[in-house]
Ligand SMILES: Cc1cc2nc3c(=O)[nH]c(=O)nc-3n(C[C@H](O)[C@H](O)[C@H](O)COP(=O)(O)OP(=O)(O)OC[C@H]3O[C@@H](n4cnc5c(N)ncnc54)[C@H](O)[C@@H]3O)c2cc1C
Ligand SMILES: Cc1cc2nc3c(=O)[nH]c(=O)nc-3n(C[C@H](O)[C@H](O)[C@H](O)COP(=O)(O)O)c2cc1C
Ligand code: SF4
């Protein structure tokens with residue numbers, strides 16, 4: 001049994017699985033149910049001036065019959081009075097002293113407003129704070145959430161105000177609705193953040209109803225952009241985590257969020273530099289009990305690998321993530337087809353023929369249809385292996401290069417040496 | 421032994437491929453308060469084990485199954501899933517049910533092949549339990565007790581442990597490796613299985629009662645009773661269970677090739693006897709039943725399977741006399757036509773012979789499958805109250821008339837009590853172990 005406990009900037013929890021600030025953490029009742037089910041921590045639904053929500057808030061994108069490939073919402077922060085939330089935090093913390101409760105906060109960009117709310121939530125015993133600079137709709141129109149999260153100076157200044165009074169660790173939650181997330185991550189660190197978390201939701205419109213021409217969702221015939229999350233956003237989130245993890249100026253722990261649905265996703269985020277993860281959509285799709293497999297699966301994975309503590313996973317893959325210019329131009333892989341398991345759908349052939357490098361030949365051998373890759377023409381794009389529906393039918397094989405490794409950057413500096 | 425015969429007895433259903441398993445696992449809705457769990461007698465957390473297949477947590481998946489059901493690998497193959505978990509799957513009402521049995525097999529096959537350690541023996545608590553019979557019920561009880569820390573000894577009459585999983589359920593549905601693995605899992609927990617030890621012969625019931633703190637009687641049922649007609653001693657007359665048992669032990673003889681076989685009875689054992697006969701090369705195999713298709717007790721899928729195997733069914737037909745030649749070999753069977761008369765005490769219409777409707781069919785072998793006898797002398801040697809050989813128990817605690825003796829599995833099946841299924845035997849074994857442990861904890865004050 002591996003040690004699943006984590007310590008994220010001083011916030012300790014029995015396992016790396018936290019519920020993200022969202023509907024699952026809306027109330028004490030829910031957070032307590034979640035802890036009973038096994039979640040290690042919860043970031044409370046964002047606290048601030050209670051707001052008004054609209055009805056018809058969520059929409060999801062199905063992909064080829066798989067429900068909730070992506071999830072879209074136009075919900076705002078908590079619509080419950082602060083006092084009630086504070087009481088419930090106090091009571092939950094009492095029942096679960098070893099679980100992490102983090103208060104997510106969002107107020108207008110004014111120093112005294114931040115001071116006031118930080119003191120209030122710390123008084124009820126939260127283990128940390130998460131500043132919500134990410135909500136992409138509604139709150140942003142009022143100058144909060146991603147409206148301040150997109151401006152590095154505002155991120156830095158507000159983080160600084162919070163740090164002036166905070167006694168618990170401060171996590172800054174970043175919006176992905178920005179060209180380069182490391183800009184705002186660096187700003188948070190300059191402001192004194194103890195950790196950053198990412199991503200909040202991505203600006204989105206789930207769809208348009210082809211019968212009524214209404215947006216999906218619509219509120220009485222009108223729509224507004226929402227925030228996208230769920231499995232579809234995972235690669236975007238993973239990259240953002242990795243970019244921050246390898247940036248020396250973002251030298252604080254990262255809480256990874258975005259499309260995490262199982263222990264495998266979590267392990268990937270941790271390998272890419274996250275110290276722990278937060279989950280929203282997967283819990284909304286299946287309920288709190290999914291954490292059972294997350295814990296069990298991660299534990300079995302660590303045991304299999306002979307890793308004693310989950311903290312030993314953190315960042316192991318970061319040094320393998322670099323710039324395109326540092327990749328070896330002479331590394332070479334080619335596709336190989338195993339005709340024994342191939343079911344002859346010819347999807348690889350047509351993918352290569354129409355949209356890649358025309359190097360998968362169809363032929364027959366003793367009356368049997370066969371496929372073969374002309375290796376000398378294969379560029380190793382992986383497309384055929386991606387579209388192939390059968391496990392093991394196409395393998396991408398490394399071809400040892402006869403020339404030594406050379407990156408684009410090395411090549412350019414060689415050329416400039418010559419031309420000098 | 422011909423290799424064709426051998427091939428006939430290889431497991432029929434293939435294992436799911438990884439692709440298939442993933443597709444199917446991802447189709448499961450992960451229902452809350454899922455009806456499939458309720459429908460499983462051992463309450464396997466089905467959505468959880470399926471979700472674990474989807475997340476490639478194979479060890480977790482196998483553990484979820486085997487934790488709830490120590491006979492989970494066999495059950496994946498022999499459970500009548502369409503009346504249990506799969507029959508209850510919510511997707512019956514929208515698309516098609518999840519192939520729970522096949523997924524369960526996919527996960528348990530993984531465990532068998534990797535041979536991972538799934539469970540550990542508990543801290544020894546100094547308490548000794550004897551279990552009589554190593555079928556699903558006995559093994560299940562032993563596994564649980566050993567995990568709780570008991571010192572467990574199983575007494576088994578046969579040369580190999582496993583009960584009907586080892587000797588009774590046809591190998592083309594349940595290969596021996598599966599039953600063997602489940603036995604090995606239990607042995608690895610330190611359970612001692614004394615095979616070739618028939619209680620009542622090699623050791624007395626009394627000795628067991630005095631030497632152990634608790635006793636679990638899980639002896640199942642006995643051989644097929646006599647038909648009570650002329651000619652039963654002839655060569656070529658078989659007890660269906662003995663008949664299947666020989667094939668399970670790998671004895672695949674060629675003497676039925678091209679022959680005609682009549683099977684008497686229409687329960688699952690009859691079907692197994694008939695399909696074994698087909699696989700041993702019999703030319704024609706007919707099942708004779710004195711009632712109709714409607715009343716037969718075989719599961720629907722077993723019935724379909726037999727029909728696909730080419731087994732014929734002769735309804736409203738009862739055997740009257742087995743006919744033999746001078747050499748003492750079966751040559752024919754005299755039958756009589758039946759009709760359904762008034763309903764009897766059990767509510768079922770009684771079959772009545774139609775006078776003068778006798779006819780003779782030519783057969784080379786007769787397989788008897790009209791139920792199983794009870795181990796009455798053994799039950800009485802333990803001093804247990806019983807009703808027609810069915811041990812009387814308190815259905816919630818599995819306790820017999822003797823407070824230190826529990827009974828589970830087929831030995832308590834009958835008279836409207838329970839079901840003769842591997843999975844119910846497994847659950848009853850768990851129940852017996854749990855109650856023993858509960859009482860022990862209470863007694864030793866660390867409840
Ligand atoms: C042909 C056949 C096919 C079947 N097919 C299915 C199926 O597809 N699906 C399903 O769910 N169920 C099936 N069943 C029923 C199922 O096998 C039983 O319900 C189940 O095995 C009962 O388990 P048990 O542990 O109570 O008894 P058993 O499996 O009968 O085990 C009892 C054990 O006790 C031993 N024993 C008996 N007397 C003594 C003694 N005096 N001393 C020591 N040991 C003793 C026996 O040797 C045996 O090993 C089938 C049964 C038969 C006969
Ligand atoms: C309905 C809904 C409401 C949300 N509300 C908040 C919020 O109040 N505060 C916040 O920081 N993030 C909020 N989020 C964003 C989530 O915390 C999380 O960052 C995002 O959903 C990505 O994770 P996921 O892919 O696991 O869902 C909300 C998300 C959803 C779906
Ligand atoms: S999930 Fe609950 S709150 Fe939401 S629409 Fe359905 S019933 Fe209403």
Ligand code: SF4
Pocket residue numbers: 337338341342343344345346347348349371384387388389390393394
């Ligand atoms: S895509 Fe895969 S299965 Fe289809 S033809 Fe190509 S190798 Fe065969």
Ligand code: SF4
Pocket residue numbers: 447448449450451454455456457466467508509510511518520
């Ligand atoms: S009822 Fe069917 S869909 Fe629902 S959890 Fe069970 S197997 Fe899955």
